[in-house]
Amino acid sequence: MAKHKTPLLDQLESGPWPSFVSDIKQEAAARAKNVKGLDYQIPADVCEDLLGILELSYKDGTTHWKHGGIVGVFGYGGGIIGRYCDKPLDFPGVAAFHTVRVAQPGGKYYTSAYLRQLMDIWDLRGSGLTNMHGSTGDIILLGTTTPQLEEIFYQLTHEMNQDLGGSGSNLRTPADCIGSSRCEYSCIDTQELCYYLTMRYQDELHRPAFPYKFKFKFDGCPNGCVCSIARSDLSFIGTWKDAIQINQAEVKAYVDGQSPAGGGSHSSRDWGKFDIQKEVIDLCPTKCMAYVNGELKIYDKECTRCMHCINVMPKALKPGKEKGVSILCGAKAPIVDGAQMGTLIRPFIAVDQTMDKQLSDFDSEDEWVEYLDEKYADITEFVELVWDYWMEEGKNRERLGELMIREGLQKFLEKTETDPMAVHVQHPRTNPYIFWKEDEVDGGWERDIEEYRKAHAR
Amino acid sequence: MALDKAEAQKVIVDQLEKKGKSKSKFYLKDFYAFFPDEKPRTVKNIVNELVGDGILEYWSSGSTTMIGLKGAGKQAGAEGED
Structure with a gap:
């Protein structure tokens, strides 16, 4: 009982x-x-x-x-x-x-x-x-x-050779998707990057270092299977810089019904003949695709990496060849300011695809880690800039996303040594003011009053 | 000049004892204020070393970590963790 x-x-x-x-x-x-x-x-x-x-x-x-x-x-x-x-x-x-x-x-x-x-x-x-x-x-x-x-x-x-995870005001246990170990979409080796950053930042993981919790998550592609964009202070998403790879013969095979759309994932009932216009072209969020005279065309400059076309026709379309990561900052669950998605700060940090050596290629793990230090140097440099800023300016129990709102994106870009770019602008021209700093203006604020008076009477 | 650990320990213990009448647990950022000329990372490393040395101890809610003088406050006694 x-x-x-x-x-x-x-x-x-x-x-x-x-x-x-x-x-x-x-x-x-x-x-x-x-x-x-x-x-x-x-x-x-x-x-x-x-x-x-x-x-x-x-x-x-x-x-x-x-x-x-x-x-x-x-x-x-x-x-x-x-x-x-x-x-x-x-x-x-x-x-x-x-x-x-x-x-x-x-x-x-x-x-x-x-x-x-x-x-x-x-x-x-x-x-x-x-x-x-x-x-x-x-x-x-x-x-x-x-x-x-x-x-x-x-x-x-x-x-078990098994470590504890993070809690409290520490770096929390980094989490990743299965990445290129099994997934054809993955643009980065998520497990390598996740493991490397976990080992590099052992002190931050096991001992309090920050004003509050801090999370890393790694998605191999923009499908975002670990949903890093919503669940981590620093979200790493595998992406590509060049054009989506197209195999026109395979596109035709989908159109002709020879290959099942979405890898056959919706085959439990008859949805009718595959319609590329209705199921792919019209659903492209930026309308950057067309199927003309039996040929699929993509205006890649407009592509926002939504992955829909690639998911529907995986045999015909693949991510580009120039691969790397996008880094988004500041996602968090509600408490202060409500839930936030990550803000895209670094749209593309290249990951050298030729640096593909594994641990087994080295005599020791230390040598492998040195190799990874070089491979991911641009990423760790950014991570540490973010931390330096947050450790200095963050209030007690203030998440990175809250600090970004409190002090503004402009300050965050400055502190992370990121040049402002169009992707940082969500709503163009809603604010008519631009505040320049003296060092950003030729000649600064000082002027030669005598020279000025030659052309302008008092 | 690098922050001397022994000197830092003295400052930290003095400050925590002074403030100890009103509270026993402090945020990591509170320790930065004791050393305004030092980088937060330097202070953090010393605080964590002092925990290892048994001078300070962590308290965690699970989401936030606070730090205080070892044995200060009520919890250790109340939970039989002395």
Whole structure:
């Protein structure tokens, strides 16, 4: 029988969707049975007490978790989030219920052996409950006690070669899509860039460095499968500078119905014959395409990299050959100023496609990292300019996007040594004033009054 | 001239003890104000070293990190984490 009666939680299980309440009950039952005969290092009834305190929170209409904590592992200022309940006598199993954030593997590639090893640690030393994955992307292990933290950290790092993720006012665990490891659209090796920046900025990831949280995310192409444009302070999106590559014979194959549109992704019902005009040309947001006399034409200068035409006809169209990243800054979820998408600051930073050596091509990881230092030098230079500005000018708990609004885009461009360009202008001519600085004007502000008076009487 | 760690420690501990009557946890940016001529990155590195040395300690809400003198404030005692 359940330790606590939970009528309000039980009701949540009656809806059409899988319920987290059922999951917690299932884990509670598994821990009670203890088929593996584990010597649980935290209370065996932790899940029962979690259900109990949650039921009480619903009943009371308020949380029974306290705010934050001082716990962590030695040398790290992130990755562990202290959680304590304010009813420890009634629910001793969750008196301390700390969260552990574990850095997710690049592209979230796992082996089943990895997951089993992780759960072997967590069943023994924690609640057995996980969140795969948190908003930042981490593997989140929910609920353990203070004495277990160093034990878990030791096992993760020494037995699994697995690091903790970021939390607090740190660089958060960088997240990426699968990139060119499996995706033909990817314009950059997202996993290489994500791993490189993760290793380069270990100090920022594990120890507080900033006024508030800071997130990197990497999308291999503008399809944006990790949605970096909305979810990260610095969004890296793979893109191309030259023209979309067109194979006219393959375009004709789509038009003639020989190749299924969208890779056959909508083939579960008959949508009729593929109509290139209706399904591609007319849907181009900048109207930069035409299909004339059996030939597809694209005015690439107008293309905004929406990816629709490439997604619909992947055998016929491919991203260009000159590849790199766009960097957008300042996305965030609501709290102050509402939710913001990233602002495009650097439209194209080239990534040298000939620099394609892998770790296995070097004698040591240090040599490989030196090679990547050179490959991604333009990117790290920009990242550090952004950080220098935010660390200097950002207020406590002010996200980068909020600072950009408070001080203005002009200041941000100046601080990041970015020349203003047309793509920075969202609404042309809404502001008639241009404020020049003295060093931007030939001759400065000083003038020769005598010379002026020769042509202008007082 | 580089910021001397021992001198920085003295300034930080003095300042935190002075302010300790009203609060025990501080934002990282508060530490920058103790050293107006230094780069934030330099101050950040010293603060993090002092945490490693056991002079200071972190407090985290999960989204924000604050820093205070080790053992200052109520939480460690209240949660049995002394």
